[in-house]
Amino acid sequence: MSVARPTIVDVAARSGVSIATVSRVLSGNRPASEATRARVLAAAEALDYRPSGVARALKLQSTRTIGLVVTDIENPFFPQLVSAIEAEATARGYGLLLCNTTDDEARELAALRLLVEQRVDGIMLASSRAMRRHAGLLRSLGLPVVLVNSRGVAGLPSVDTASRRGARLATDHLIGLGHRRLAHVTAPRSNVAAGERLSGVRDAVRAADVDLHVVEGDGRVEGGARAVASVPANVTGIVCYNDLTAIGVMRGLRSAGRRVPEDVSIIGFDDIEMAAWTDPPLTTVRQPTDAMGRWAVERLLGGGHDDRLHLEPELVTRGSTARASR
Amino acid sequence: MSVARPTIVDVAARSGVSIATVSRVLSGNRPASEATRARVLAAAEALDYRPSGVARALKLQSTRTIGLVVTDIENPFFPQLVSAIEAEATARGYGLLLCNTTDDEARELAALRLLVEQRVDGIMLASSRAMRRHAGLLRSLGLPVVLVNSRGVAGLPSVDTASRRGARLATDHLIGLGHRRLAHVTAPRSNVAAGERLSGVRDAVRAADVDLHVVEGDGRVEGGARAVASVPANVTGIVCYNDLTAIGVMRGLRSAGRRVPEDVSIIGFDDIEMAAWTDPPLTTVRQPTDAMGRWAVERLLGGGHDDRLHLEPELVTRGSTARASR
């Protein structure tokens, strides 16, 4: 059995001062004489004293913890984002309470309840789902909320990548390579970003007067692989909702005996790490996850006014796209 | 500006009872008359009252939160594990405080400090690194610790996959397919599992009297790709430390003009989701991450005695391994 953890009272007793003095010395908030300072520090050290964040939180009305709700931690894009957020949070001395919802509404609500009861200082929602239905709920939570990787709902700050511009970038890249019959493998419309990316693709297609065929995937590898069957045979370039989809599309295409990029060019979105390692390496549109994470934390701890940040995506050209041959 | 969050006092006032009664009604710990019960519930509802986990934690000396320290959340194996752990934790009403250490010792220590000060009820360490040096520290933390995906340090409970047996399984699979000149791409020895898997490979090789060449990777795709250059040309089967390494090896092989599995068979370890989607799909050894996560949480909340669980790995045969042709 372990001994009870020492409290500020123990430190005070051992150093022969009041608990107030201990508090002051350890926080450095107020000056103390060098002698007492040393004694307090020594006592704390000797007892291996760790101030209770719980007690402090109760007093200061701040847990120095932020809640992070993520749609699907198993989609490699999210760990990248989580990593950026975690880094920024810890750097500021904040803890990160993680909830994974697997895109399940009930779990989403349960997560919010948990976070509110744990009294996190703010909540970050990294959901690709439409949050409009929850907007009211989110605003009534009584604490700062920021939407990450998701377009602003009125009244809530948000950061995301300018998806529409990114998709246009991708499509223009294909068009610039001479492709005239394109396909777009999108994600279910419940996904906000999917709509924006589709719009971006349409922007480009319209401007260049090029053919477009739209097929629905599921945002994962499998959906991409399945979608291939519905892509017309004369298509030479496919813009994918994300990298996972693109990987699936490449697999499907290969199974069907078509070569990438010789027969058809493929472009993804996100630039997950695996994108650099597919065969051929995937051309894609990079989302600046680090900047997203940093801004989100900054914004959340800074107060959370209603403003939105649209980060610029960046085209990353690799081997899965090539000049059209027909 | 949002209004101050209602406290138990507000609920008591509104329902005309004492705070003790409110507490009892809401917790259901003690009976109350139907009439008061209804009034309290109504008041709580009307005020949208959320009990403070902080105050409760201070009183009960339990935050209902567990800390999870992860080596590298960006390695797809970990999100899988985190997902399993998170699911089990939330199911039990516990929150998960996540720390990512990027394998950095300083961040690791900072994470532990943070978790102790936040007074988590227990800590789970999912590190592939050797923790022997920290064993003393971990034991002195004064709270339950369980090691996940890492072999037991004396005095600490742990769950992991029987890596040695898994590697033997993998190697035997190759040997059974007629391969007689094998290579193993391992990970740095700081990684405990790497040593065990190497031993497993050696067990199999010794038993079958087969050639083995060992090359060091880095546990990631890049190291696998680089390692290929050091693999003798006559090797026909490669056992890889993990799936990421295997993906790198496949890439490297293909760049060198060798075909998988026609010229050389490749087998990975972990069975990350992407393994099913490589070209060809990767034969691998599956780690039962769900069971690992569940057991770890159970063990942690159950008290954390010093016992270890070795989960059985499972061979998953896909397209990257084939009968040896020479």
Place this chain on the structure above:
DNA sequence: ATGAAAGCGCTAACAC
């Protein structure tokens, strides 16, 4: 069945 009050471990007035 219900209420009064102590106390969990801190911080910050407010004394001196």
Place this chain on the structure above:
DNA sequence: GTGTTAGCGCTTTCAT
């Protein structure tokens, strides 16, 4: 520069 004390929001004895 240091000590005393109230109070953060709960749970739980102990009375009644």
